[in-house]
Amino acid sequence: MTAIETAATGVPAEGTRARVERAALDLFTLRGFEQVTTDEVADAAGISRRTFFRYFATKADAVWGDFAAHVARLEELLAGADPAQPVLASVCAAYVEVNDYAAAELPLLRERMLLILTEPALLAHSQLRYAEVDRVVARYVAARSAADATDLVPRLVAATTRAAATTAFQAWLADERSALGTHLRQAFAELTAGFPALLR
Amino acid sequence: MTAIETAATGVPAEGTRARVERAALDLFTLRGFEQVTTDEVADAAGISRRTFFRYFATKADAVWGDFAAHVARLEELLAGADPAQPVLASVCAAYVEVNDYAAAELPLLRERMLLILTEPALLAHSQLRYAEVDRVVARYVAARSAADATDLVPRLVAATTRAAATTAFQAWLADERSALGTHLRQAFAELTAGFPALLR
DNA sequence: TTGCCCCCTGGCACCGGGTGTCATTAGCCT
């Protein structure tokens, strides 16, 4: 019972996942994450609740799109970074590049990030996703600096750069007509220079 | 049905909250957060499940103790910080001081933080608690630097110092015989200096 | 064409976290 009706059951349903994501994003944005039940999302997407949980492990996951691919791309960028460049600069550059979205993708990204950074349940869930990112970055820093990925400095770089990136996202969301890359570069510049704007 | 039996019902039950916290911490540490039901925690503490949720809004909250007081103390420390000191140094110093626990409290703190940083559900929940901390720090930085608490730099300082503190906690937990303050100071030193250990 | 297998699907029952409601009971105050 929905706008877009698929064929009968038993069909692989080309594009179902994307359709569910859209329905979820629309409903969550419209009425708030907690106020929408998974039943409603499933209905809107023309599938059963049970099937919703086959596409997404949790309700929150419907917001994130293919985040694993995003992390994988970050990892590739780091692997291919110029070893002559300082470690920290490589990490920041990789963050900037992995977040260099095409203009057409920006509205969707805004919608996603607004939900993630606004809705408490999604904000909490984000920590689990970011943990994957942190591990990737910490491993890279550890490899470059002949340290262990569980040592203080690799973890520190991972945690603080990611925190900086998240903060840049917040600034981007707050300022409708700004470029994400600008905020990211500014945040990393402040971070890597030890916050020169605060020398007083 | 538990070890410590209280009087009948209707009694204010002096110290019930602390007793529930202990029961929860013990059970979660022993068998894992997700593997323990709120029913079991309530039973172990000699109260009903419904009463458990009057003391703690969520299952996760039973792990955090009086975190609001912790945040309030951080805010007081910041309010009383020496204005002659640089902003960033004041924030770091406040973090170090608010985490300067008495030796007798350390085992409990270890137990708590180990759960929070290890159990996915608690790690996710932590983001909500840290958001309160971030707001406090961002407000302070904003006030000191004549900016708005929603601007990039105040938020950036809040997010990165908190990330550094969390990383210091991880290092402390990984190293049984170390002092928390040492890790905190090292993490902040790296952060405020722009990670001098990575100049290659 | 027929038959078989695989996989997607939905229905159902169940578990656990969290909440609203209500009756009960203890302590306190007059």
Next chain:
DNA sequence: AGGCTAATGACACCCGGTGCCAGGGGGCAA
């Protein structure tokens, strides 16, 4: 003694998430 307040526990309910099973379609082989 009587009444008020507050904490408690029992119950029903909602919702996210999972295990299990049956059905149905598409593709492939005979």
